[in-house]
Amino acid sequence: MMAERNIVQKKVCMLGTFAVGKTSLVQRFVQSIYSDKYHTTVGVKIDKKVLDVGNGWKMMMMLWDIEGAEQAHDLRKSYLRGAAGYLLVADGTRRDSLYLALEIQARAEEAVGEVPRVFLINKADLADEWEVEEREVEALAQKGWQVIKTSAKTGAGVEEAFTALARKMMES
Amino acid sequence: MSDLPAPVRDFILELTEDMRSPAYMLVGENNLLTAWGGDWGAHDVTGLDERMDVSEHITFLHGLLPLETPNVFLPNVQTHEGLYADVYLFERKEGTWVLLLDATADASARQRMQQKSNVLRLQVAEIEREEEALYEEQGILEAKVRERTKDLAETNMRLKKELIERQRIEKELRESEARFRRLFESNMIGIMFWDLKGAITAANDAFLDTLGYTQDDLRLGRVHWDQITRPGKLNLDEKAFVEMRETGACTPFVREFIRQDGKPVTLLFGAALLEGSQTKVVCFTLDLNRYK
Numbered sequence: 437m438m439a440e441r442n443i444v445q446k447k448v449c450m451l452g453t454f455a456v457g458k459t460s461l462v463q464r465f466v467q468s469i470y471s472d473k474y475h476t477t478v479g480v481k482i483d484k485k486v487l488d489v490g491n492g493w494k495m496m497m498m499l500w501d502i503e504g505a506e507q508a509h510d511l512r513k514s515y516l517r518g519a520a521g522y523l524l525v526a527d528g529t530r531r532d533s534l535y536l537a538l539e540i541q542a543r544a545e546e547a548v549g550e551v552p553r554v555f556l557i558n559k560a561d562l563a564d565e566w567e568v569e570e571r572e573v574e575a576l577a578q579k580g581w582q583v584i585k586t587s588a589k590t591g592a593g594v595e596e597a598f599t600a601l602a603r604k605m606m607e608s
Numbered sequence: 609m610s611d612l613p614a615p616v617r618d619f620i621l622e623l624t625e626d627m628r629s630p631a632y633m634l635v636g637e638n639n640l641l642t643a644w645g646g647d648w649g650a651h652d653v654t655g656l657d658e659r660m661d662v663s664e665h666i667t668f669l670h671g672l673l674p675l676e677t678p679n680v681f682l683p684n685v686q687t688h689e690g691l692y693a694d695v696y697l698f699e700r701k702e703g704t705w706v707l708l709l710d711a712t713a714d715a716s717a718r719q720r721m722q723q724k725s726n727v728l729r730l731q732v733a734e735i736e737r738e739e740e741a742l743y744e745e746q747g748i749l750e751a752k753v754r755e756r757t758k759d760l761a762e763t764n765m766r767l768k769k770e771l772i773e774r775q776r777i778e779k780e781l782r783e784s785e786a787r788f789r790r791l792f793e794s795n796m797i798g799i800m801f802w803d804l805k806g807a808i809t810a811a812n813d814a815f816l817d818t819l820g821y822t823q824d825d826l827r828l829g830r831v832h833w834d835q836i837t838r839p840g841k842l843n844l845d846e847k848a849f850v851e852m853r854e855t856g857a858c859t860p861f862v863r864e865f866i867r868q869d870g871k872p873v874t875l876l877f878g879a880a881l882l883e884g885s886q887t888k889v890v891c892f893t894l895d896l897n898r899y900k
Contacts, residue, residue: 445670447670447671454722454726455726455730474723474727476719476723478692478722479683479685480668480686481686482668482685498667503722504726514682517676518670518672530733
C-alpha cells in the first residue's frame with residue numbers, strides 16, 4: 437500500500453467561455469478520445485486521472501469541467517471552492533475568448549486566491565484560422581502566464597498542459 | 609415556510625421525494641460519514657460506509673469540506689453520464705449536511721437550450737468574421753477601382769491633349785498643303801517631284817510647259833529625268849545631291865534641260881529632299897529667258 441501513501445488529490449477547474457474546447461481537452465487527457473461534435477456542458481462534470489508527478493509521487497487530479505461562462509460574472513464561484521489550480525482555456529480562432537478568459541480568471545481569483553494556473557490556447561490544429569496573434573501570446577507570457585498552445589483534436593500540448601499544472605501544484 | 613399549513617408542507621415534501629430523489633448524508637469531523645439516507649442509487653453513488661472519508665469517496669466533495677461558509681450550492685453536478693443533481697451543503701451543530709436533489713430534467717432542458725444558443729452564437733460570430741473579411745475585401749477592391757479610375761482619367765486627359773495636338777498639327781498641315789497647292793497650281797514657277805532613280809511623279813503645268821510636255825505625258829510615263837537633262841553636267845548635279853544629303857536642300861543653280869522637241873533650255877533649278885526621305889525630291893525651276 438506504499439503507492440496509496442504517495443498519492444495526493446487535487447481539484448483542478450477548467451475555466452473559459454463556451455465552445456473553447458474545455459470538455460474536449462479533458463476527454464483527450466483522461467480518455468484519449470476526441471469528437472468533432474460540439475456538445476455544450478451545463479453545470480459541472482467531474483473526471484479524474486492519476487498522474488505521475490515525480491519523486492515517487494502520484495497525483496489524483498479531480499477535473500472540474502465547468503460550463504462555459506458567456507460573461508465573467510456568470511462563473512459560479514461555488515464550483516471553484518477547494519480548487520488547487522485551474523486551466524484557463526481560450527480558442528485561438530476567437531480573439532474575444534482570450535480576453536473573456538482573462539476576465540473569468542479575475543473572478544476566479546476572487547474565489548480561490550492566487551493558485552497555480554496555466555493558460556491554454558486551444559485549437560492549434562486550426563492555426564491558419566487563428567485570430568489570436570503571436571504578440572498577444574507573448575504579452576500573456578510577459579505578464580507571468582505559462583501559455584501552452586493545445587489541440588484537443590490532435591492531442592498536441594494536452595499532456596504537457598496538465599502535467600505543467602500538476603508540477604506547479606506540487607511546488608506550491 | 610413556517611406559515612405554510614402542514615398539508616402544503618407535506619405535499620411539497622412528497623413532491624420533492626417523488627420528483628427529485630433526495631439523498632442526504634451527515635458528515636462529521638475529519639470528513640467522516642456519520643449518517644446517510646434517501647435515494648443515493650438514483651445519483652449513482654454507491655459503497656457508502658460508516659466512518660468513511662467522504663471527500664475521497666465522493667469526487668465532487670473533495671476540497672469542499674470542511675465548509676468555509678454556512679452553506680454551499682452546486683447546481684447541475686453531473687454525478688453520472690446523463691444524471692445531474694443539485695448539491696446543497698449546509699452546516700449545523702451536528703455536522704455538515706450534504707443534500708442531493710435530482711436535476712436531470714432541468715439540466716437536460718437547459719443543455720438543449722444552451723446548445724442551440726451557443727451554436728447560434730458561433731454561427732453569428734462566423735458570419736461577423738466573414739462580413740469583416742468581405743468589408744476588407746470590398747475596401748481593397750474599391751481602392752483598386754479608385755486607382756484604376758484615376759489611371760483612366762489621366763489616360764483620358766492625355767488622349768484628349770494628344771487629340772487636340774493632332775488636330776492642331778492636321779490643321780497646320782492642311783493649311784501648309786493649301787499654301788503649297790496654291791503655289792503649285794499658280795504656275796508662277798515650275799515645280800516637280802522626282803525620285804533619285806529618275807522617275808518624275810508629279811509636276812505642275814509651268815514645269816511641263818517649259819519642257820514642252822503635258823499632264824497626259826506625265827501620266828503616261830513619258831517624262832523622265834534622264835530625258836529632260838543633258839549628260840555632261842553631272843558634276844553640278846553630284847554637288848547638288850551631296851549638299852541635299854547634308855543639309856536637306858541644294859543651293860539653286862542654273863542647269864540646262866532638254867525640251868521634248870530636243871532644244872535645250874536653261875533654267876534656274878533648286879531642289880530639296882522631302883522630309884523623312886533620302887530619295888524623294890521636290891524641285892523648282894525658273895525659266896530665266898522669260899526675264900531677259
